Amino acid sequence: MEQFSLYPATLTLIAVNVAASVFGWSNPQFQAANMFHVGPIRQNREYHRMLTSGFLHVGVFHLLINMFVLFQFGATIEYSVGTTNFLIIYFASLVGGSLWAYLENFRNPDYRAVGASGAVSGVLLAYCLFWPFSLLYIFMIIPMPAVLFAVLFILISATLAGRENRIIGHEAHIGGALFGLVMTMIVVPDSLGIFAGQIAALFGGS
Structure with a gap:
């Protein structure tokens, strides 16, 4: 209960993602009606897919990876900027992606x-604005500054987006990251200054 009171939105989003994904695996019609699908969006104006697809996953590993990252970064961001600002950043990133x-x-x-x-x-890009030199561990082993991790993440996503088999929305990584970055600077105007200050400090600035 204590954790829920600290970051209720993050835990609720994780619960909704898990519930929707598990239901979708057992109900192909639900999965098909709510996934991101360009044809129905264009032809039938099924714009809900731009939102609902962000709560569905193709398998357990896909779900676990996203929820692990969401918990690691979402909890910190929500605690730091507040639940309302966190939700604005999250849904702006989802729709933007x-x-x-x-x-x-x-x-x-x-x-x-x-x-x-x-x-x-x-959410990851928002985290990098506040803690660009926080060490993240790739595959739990390789240490890397958050800002470098974010850059590599986007580059890899751009590469994977060019593949033919793209049931995982790699394109959404890029749009989500950019929308999340911009929205963070809008709802937390000091975030850019915090980032710039840490960069300046690294190079000996005041």
Whole structure:
């Protein structure tokens, strides 16, 4: 209960993601009706897919990775900027990631994708604004500054987005990250100054 009172939105989002994903695995019609699918969005104006697809996943590993990252960074961001600001950042990143994927695949009506990756990418970039030199561990082994991890994450996502088999929304990583970054600077105006101050301190600035 104590953890829930500290970051209720993060834990609630994780619970909703798990519930929706598990239900989708056992109900293909639900999964198909709520995944990101360019054709129905364009032709039938099923815009809800841009939101609902962010709560579905293709398998256990996909779900666990996204929820692990969401908990690691989301809890910290929510505690630091407040629940309301965190939710604004999260959903702006989710929808922004879907919009990016939609624009990139506008001429491909068969394009489908699911996953919370867009929203999680935005949360990750928000984290990097406040703690750019916090050490993250790749595969739990390789230490890397958060800002470098974020850059590599986006570059890898851009590369994977070019693959033909793209049920995981790699395009959404890019859009989600950018929307999350911008929205963080809007709802927490001091965030850019905090980031700049740490960069300046690294190079001997005051």
